[in-house]
Amino acid sequence: MSDDSSANDALGTLRAAIKQAVTDVHEQTPLAQSFTNFVTINLVANAQLAAGGTAAMSYLPDDVIATAEIAGSNYINVGTLLPFFKDALPEIARKLHENGKTWVLDPVAAGIGETRTFILESFRDAPPTIVRGNASEVIALDAMWGLADADSTDPTTRPAGVEAVDEVDAAIDAAKRVARHLAKHSPVGKGAVAVSGAVDLVTDGERTFRLPGGSAMMTKITGAGCSLGGVTATYLAVAEPLVAALAASLLYDRASEIAEVKSDGPGSFQVALLDALWNVTADQVAASDIIETN
Amino acid sequence: MSDDSSANDALGTLRAAIKQAVTDVHEQTPLAQSFTNFVTINLVANAQLAAGGTAAMSYLPDDVIATAEIAGSNYINVGTLLPFFKDALPEIARKLHENGKTWVLDPVAAGIGETRTFILESFRDAPPTIVRGNASEVIALDAMWGLADADSTDPTTRPAGVEAVDEVDAAIDAAKRVARHLAKHSPVGKGAVAVSGAVDLVTDGERTFRLPGGSAMMTKITGAGCSLGGVTATYLAVAEPLVAALAASLLYDRASEIAEVKSDGPGSFQVALLDALWNVTADQVAASDIIETN
């Protein structure tokens, strides 16, 4: 960074923090706890281990709350709901909030099914610290929480469930509103939203970044997004929300590029992705393209 | 197919439809929804993606019914039952039936446990469009549904749970009866049964086909059959039941042969199988040995 404009200075500070987060995870092996769907629960745990952390998965409120006392952060994914989740998840979110615990939400399939909508709406007043989703899910969450009305500086509304051609751009306003809402309620005073797509987008509600690169093969395995959410929680155990969200998305972008080159299809891609999550260095993650945007 | 007897003409028509189904899945990436067991749920989703489709997994009736509205077909597998499945699965089957939705059933472990028997019996009057199972399971389902009595043209009965030496042959009559029962209730007017074994067998109740080949390593990984059921639902989203069942079984036979050659044990076999499901072409599937039988 020899051409040091003040924008580059700010980005340099961010790069240093990202590098520190990746290094800290490798040195501290922090525990991130997950309440996650049954489809990709194994990949979430293995990705957290491959990134250098440790994993514990729980569903019972007493189990989740007890484990949260020893975990550095937590992850909730609403992919495959069981009947008891309708009571358990609002209770867990409330207790995490009361106990000042940070957590990452993956609002999988937001907008589909009454039970999922009930659960996601209940998170409004005891929200996560980071949301990691695709464009449609972030837009749906913004609509459910009524944030466009509540935030008069940015009145744009979009229908839930939209999958725009440039999906990430369709979700920028919603992502910023959600991030500001998270920050307002955050135990660490800050929040972030990561929108995954062809070009990932990460915002804390004030600053917004586009992350080019990655691999289209990520859409040909199940759990690429879920496990990114889990690894985001691993980084949140050692870093502030914006840095955690950036570090995790960048690690995935670099690892998926390596995995695509090394694989012959989705089976070997997933294997190579886990290997690359393990082998990519803090320097490689921190040196990634990061494009600040409005 | 230059030696065109009328039998070969009919088979040629079938091959063209199989090729079209494989091509359509790659071009349309249809969504097939699954309510499936916890052991192999990840492989089911990854196999559907590798075959070119997309996947969504659900358990709550409100979630399943909402997702069925946007899915091309559905898959139910009764492998690992939870208590609430006893009410949920009969309700889901009835609503899929009322809403004219197609679905594939894998009657895993049919005949074992009172709850599983209760659930499978409940499907009699709101049945799937395709059944995919092993010989014992198809025989057990035929017995549970009392089809031998109801179908006087084919009065043979066999005890449930039998695992014959030539297992596929033991299930031919049961498979035909079940297929005719499915057709009677089908939203598309047709049904099919696929019996997996050393030589797979597929029937729509009128025509019956043996599919030689495949790999014995398929019995050394968990979920080969379950994921074949899921991919059958993927094809059912774009093709009629007989064609869907044939295309899926043939894709698996060709992919498993390639995977066996490329692997050194069951770990690398599963990886190579997913790669091969992705790489096998519509032409390769359609050119498979297909032996019409009685």
Next chain:
Amino acid sequence: MSDDSSANDALGTLRAAIKQAVTDVHEQTPLAQSFTNFVTINLVANAQLAAGGTAAMSYLPDDVIATAEIAGSNYINVGTLLPFFKDALPEIARKLHENGKTWVLDPVAAGIGETRTFILESFRDAPPTIVRGNASEVIALDAMWGLADADSTDPTTRPAGVEAVDEVDAAIDAAKRVARHLAKHSPVGKGAVAVSGAVDLVTDGERTFRLPGGSAMMTKITGAGCSLGGVTATYLAVAEPLVAALAASLLYDRASEIAEVKSDGPGSFQVALLDALWNVTADQVAASDIIETN
């Protein structure tokens, strides 16, 4: 074994039994049933298949008890609890006990959460035949069951949940007490405890063995311990508890060493581990270092 002291004679007898167990599993493909956590259920089943056995996974009491009638042994793992497990697991343990069925327990996260403690305490009077856990879990189980008080020859008590520097040594006394408790209630008159760590420890309460070797990569994938518990049940279907626990731990040590050499990270390590579980021979397992200790 030409230098035949009586210690070596005894070890020679044990080696012959271990070799026989590995061979018998390959020849008889015994069924071991599992009630196990959702994170690693797929790896448990695949590991049992790779070791030469067959797998069935169940959660409903009626399903578990019906399947236990045709299974050679059973496995219960308390990793990811659902609400109904609180009633189901004590009921299942009691019925397995009444029906004289052997089973292996993995007391995952023993000491965390009220529900898990309730379930593990309930196993005191209808205990498993083998316990396979890490040092902290075995120590926690010993404390929950109040065995230090009940066994005046070995009065040492340790707090639950301790993770000692030399973790296996911290658990020796607890492991012996638990093994003697299991033996007292065992349908086969014997019990065993396997403590996994950098050096594994296996005891039947009378004789104790240290098993050096293995791979540190086992801690970088999820389910190494869980799947070892499942494979222990596979061996318990054909061998006495001490032999089953030794054979399974030794197979894992040899397989993990091979997998570490063949892999580039945790993704390829898991694939290579399953391949090695399949390829390691009975002679290789039986020729392992086995160090008898006090």
